[in-house]
Amino acid sequence: MEIKIPVVRVKNAEIVEDVDLVTEEVPLTVYLNHEEVVTLLCSPEHWDELAVGFLAGQGLLRSREEIDGVEVDARRGLAWVASRVDRPLARKGVFKRMLGSGCGSSISFSFAGDNDVTRPLSCASTLKASAVLALMTQFQRQSDNFRATGGVHSAALATEEEIVVFRDDIGRHNAVDKIGGRCLLEGYPVQDRILLTTGRISSEILTKVARLGTPFLVSRSAPTAMAVNWARELGVTLIGFARGHRFNVYAHAERIILDQ
Amino acid sequence: MEIKIPVVRVKNAEIVEDVDLVTEEVPLTVYLNHEEVVTLLCSPEHWDELAVGFLAGQGLLRSREEIDGVEVDARRGLAWVASRVDRPLARKGVFKRMLGSGCGSSISFSFAGDNDVTRPLSCASTLKASAVLALMTQFQRQSDNFRATGGVHSAALATEEEIVVFRDDIGRHNAVDKIGGRCLLEGYPVQDRILLTTGRISSEILTKVARLGTPFLVSRSAPTAMAVNWARELGVTLIGFARGHRFNVYAHAERIILDQ
Numbered sequence: 252m253e254i255k256i257p258v259v260r261v262k263n264a265e266i267v268e269d270v271d272l273v274t275e276e277v278p279l280t281v282y283l284n285h286e287e288v289v290t291l292l293c294s295p296e297h298w299d300e301l302a303v304g305f306l307a308g309q310g311l312l313r314s315r316e317e318i319d320g321v322e323v324d325a326r327r328g329l330a331w332v333a334s335r336v337d338r339p340l341a342r343k344g345v346f347k348r349m350l351g352s353g354c355g356s357s358i359s360f361s362f363a364g365d366n367d368v369t370r371p372l373s374c375a376s377t378l379k380a381s382a383v384l385a386l387m388t389q390f391q392r393q394s395d396n397f398r399a400t401g402g403v404h405s406a407a408l409a410t411e412e413e414i415v416v417f418r419d420d421i422g423r424h425n426a427v428d429k430i431g432g433r434c435l436l437e438g439y440p441v442q443d444r445i446l447l448t449t450g451r452i453s454s455e456i457l458t459k460v461a462r463l464g465t466p467f468l469v470s471r472s473a474p475t476a477m478a479v480n481w482a483r484e485l486g487v488t489l490i491g492f493a494r495g496h497r498f499n500v501y502a503h504a505e506r507i508i509l510d511q
Numbered sequence: 512m513e514i515k516i517p518v519v520r521v522k523n524a525e526i527v528e529d530v531d532l533v534t535e536e537v538p539l540t541v542y543l544n545h546e547e548v549v550t551l552l553c554s555p556e557h558w559d560e561l562a563v564g565f566l567a568g569q570g571l572l573r574s575r576e577e578i579d580g581v582e583v584d585a586r587r588g589l590a591w592v593a594s595r596v597d598r599p600l601a602r603k604g605v606f607k608r609m610l611g612s613g614c615g616s617s618i619s620f621s622f623a624g625d626n627d628v629t630r631p632l633s634c635a636s637t638l639k640a641s642a643v644l645a646l647m648t649q650f651q652r653q654s655d656n657f658r659a660t661g662g663v664h665s666a667a668l669a670t671e672e673e674i675v676v677f678r679d680d681i682g683r684h685n686a687v688d689k690i691g692g693r694c695l696l697e698g699y700p701v702q703d704r705i706l707l708t709t710g711r712i713s714s715e716i717l718t719k720v721a722r723l724g725t726p727f728l729v730s731r732s733a734p735t736a737m738a739v740n741w742a743r744e745l746g747v748t749l750i751g752f753a754r755g756h757r758f759n760v761y762a763h764a765e766r767i768i769l770d771q
Contacts, residue, residue, distance in 0.1 A: 254736050259764035261640050262757035266769060271759060276714055276735035292714060292737070380521050402711055402733035421713060421735055451662055453681060454536055454552060473662035475536035475681055476514050477552070497522040499531060504519035509526060 252295050274402035276421050282331045283311060288340060294403065294420045297429050298323045301420070302330035304432025308424075308459040311338050315438050372486035374466040374506070376443035380498075381510045382411045383445075383469060387493045390447045391471065393417050406430045407447040408439065408465070414447070415439065423450030424459070431463045441465045452478045452491060461485040466506070469493050474501055512555050534662035536681050542591045543571055548600060554663065554680045557689050558583045561680070562590035564692025568684075568719040571598050575698050632746035634726040634766070636703035640758075641770045642671045643705075643729060647753045650707045651731065653677050666690045667707040668699065668725070674707070675699065683710030684719070691723045701725045712738045712751060721745040726766070729753050734761055 258271035280290045281302045288311070293301060299321045306312045312334055319333035386409050393414070394405040405419040406426035416439075418429035427448060434441055445467040446460050452474035458481065460468045468482070469490040482489035482502035489502040500507055518531035540550045541562045548571070553561060559581045566572045572594055579593035646669050653674070654665040665679040666686035676699075678689035687708060694701055705727040706720050712734035718741065720728045728742070729750040742749035742762035749762040760767055 256736065256739055256761070259760040259767070260757065261643075261760065261767065261769075264640065264769055266640075266764075266767075271761075273734060273736045273739060273761070276737040380524065380526075383521075402735055421711070451681070474533060475662055476516065476533045477536040479516055479533060497520065500519040500521065501516065501531075501533070504526075507519070507521065507526075509521075509524055 274421055277328055279328050279330055281305060282329070283340070284334055284337060285331070286340060291422070291425060293422055293425045295325070297418060297433075298325065298330050300418070300429045300432030300436060301425055302332050302432065303435050304428030304430065305425075306332055306334075307431050307435055308428050308462055310462065311340070312336075312435065315435050318435070321436070371484065372461065372464060372466050374442065374486065376466060377506050377508045378411060378445065378467055378488065379508055379510050383490060383493060383498055383507070384496060386411075386414065386445065386447060387469060387471065387498075389414055390417075391449075394419070394449055404448070404450045406449070408434060408441075409445045409447055410443075411445070415444075423448065424455065426450070427456055427459050431459065434463060445469060448472075451475070452489065454478045454481055457481050457485070457487065457489070461487055466503075469498070534681055537588055539588050539590060541565060542589070543600070544594055544597060545591070546600060551682070551685060553682055553685045555585070557678060557693075558585065558590050560678070560689045560692030560696060561685055562592050562692065563695050564688030564690065565685075566592055566594075567691050567695055568688050568722055570722065571600070572596075572695065575695055578695070581696070631744065632721065632724060632726050634702060634746065636726060637766050637768045638671060638705065638727055638748065639768055639770055643750060643753060643758055643767070644756060646671075646674065646705065646707060647729060647731065647758075649674055650677075651709075654679070654709055664708070664710045666709070668694060668701075669705045669707055670703075671705070675704075683708065684715065686710070687716055687719050691719065694723060705729060708732075711735070712749065714738045714741055717741050717745070717747065717749070721747050726763075729758070 252275045253272040255270045258269055260267045260269050275295055276292055277295045278290050279293050281288045317334050317336045319335050322331045390407050403419040404423035404426045407414045407417040408430050416433050418426050420426040441464045444465045446465045448470045451472040452470050454477040457478040467488045471493050474491045479501045488506045490498050490500050492499045512535045513532040515530045518529055520527045520529050535555055536552055537555045538550050539553050541548045577594050577596045579595050582591045650667050663679045664683035664686045667674045667677045668690050676693050678686050680686040701724045704725045706725045708730045711732040712730050714737040717738040727748045731753050734751045739761045748766045750758050750760050752759045
């Protein structure tokens with residue numbers, strides 16, 4: 252959502268008063284079984300998906316069956332998710348580090364008070380190189396349409412043939428979480444699906460996607476070294492710099508096939 | 512810091528095995544007076560500045576005099592900051608929302624257990640339009656040099672004449688925090704300084720800059736509507752889309768002057 256605000260434009264030593272479109276940013280506080288989990292700063296759309304996707308990305312929801320209900324109060328910026336499974340919240344943030352002797356810089360995928368470990372994806376699917384390029388062209392076009400204001404990131408879920416869901420948000424994490432939430436709420440299959448994003452691939456984005464269960468992650472931007480390591484470990488085919496007629500595969504390139 | 516990793520390049524239906532440079536991403540756990548505050552995922556440089564700047568951005572440190580010492584264990588990714596002033600940590604995240612009747616979507620600048628409210632900057636300084644353009648040209652050149660890998664954001668502190676400190680990081684928040692930490696550690700004056708960033712201006716970046724006390728914030732990207740509102744309220748001159756020969760002023764344009 253965009254809103255009009257007054258702006259002063261300065262160009263070539265000239266000052267003009269004008270109006271400009273800027274993208275909205277609003278707080279959404281997410282509750283899980285009546286316990287406050289987080290306040291996200293986000294775009295004001297698809298809050299049910301964002302709330303569910305955020306919780307799933309943290310490992311606090313794992314299947315559609317666990318979800319007992321989602322309620323959103325759009326006026327006050329609140330979302331309540333009811334779950335049948337009670338998992339303790341990690342109060343100290345997303346990562347619980349293991350700090351023992353000699354493993355100082357390792358991070359576990361588990362959370363405080365939680366024994367879950369994200370499992371490596373095993374997947375026999377392949378993806379055609381031409382499909383990657385065609386999907387990114389479509390994704391970029393759709394993304395450009397949605398960001399007249401230059402202030403949002405986009406994410407999408409796709410099959411090899413087409414984009415199934417497209418979402419944007421001021422936060423690149425939020426955009427990916429909305430896709431994750433939608434998949435969970437609608438029960439979409441993810442096992443051979445492709446996650447597209449406009450944002451850079453950090454380790455946090457990578458783990459969200461691994462948790463979601465999509466084996467292909469494609470970005471027009473760069474991955475970090477940690478994201479590459481985890482993609483290898485977690486079985487995610489990681490594609491970066493997908494622009495024009497080219498892309499780089501940083502992990503699990505064996506799933507990418509050239510067209511005949 | 513960048514590291515070399517194997518990559519598979521796909522271009523025009525051809526696959527080539529190659530090596531690529533990707534940017535490092537590592538965890539840094541920050542302690543304040545021996546209490547664990549946060550684990551940041553960041554670039555592995557300038558961790559003393561990042562730790563101090565993060566804490567200051569959260570309102571947990573407010574002046575150089577408060578800092579009793581900073582120690583960094585680079586191998587294990589740990590930073591300890593000792594402060595003379597004991598402030599309770601906000602365990603529920605950055606924002607403490609005020610949810611009363613009729614104020615559902617307001618966010619206070621204060622933190623749980625903390626009475627601090629970020630004060631509006633009052634500042635009589637002006638900034639020449641030509642200086643904004645010259646600084647952004649220099650900043651962009653420096654930023655391009657540092658991001659062969661396409662994976663980092665930059666931030667800088669500048670006077671009207673030149674860039675004083677330049678930092679980059681995989682996170683745009685971290686880059687700004689490093690600048691904030693450097694200012695605090697070195698006791699740099701900030702009252703009439705300019706903060707430059709490559710990233711989008713969200714409300715979180717805006718409040719960091721207001722806390723730091725620099726009255727001018729310049730980005731090549733877009734601000735959100737909430738950032739614009741807070742810039743007006745907190746007395747920050749907010750400049751976006753600073754590219755080539757033009758820029759937009761979203762708040763406190765009265766401080767921008769055209770050259771004679």
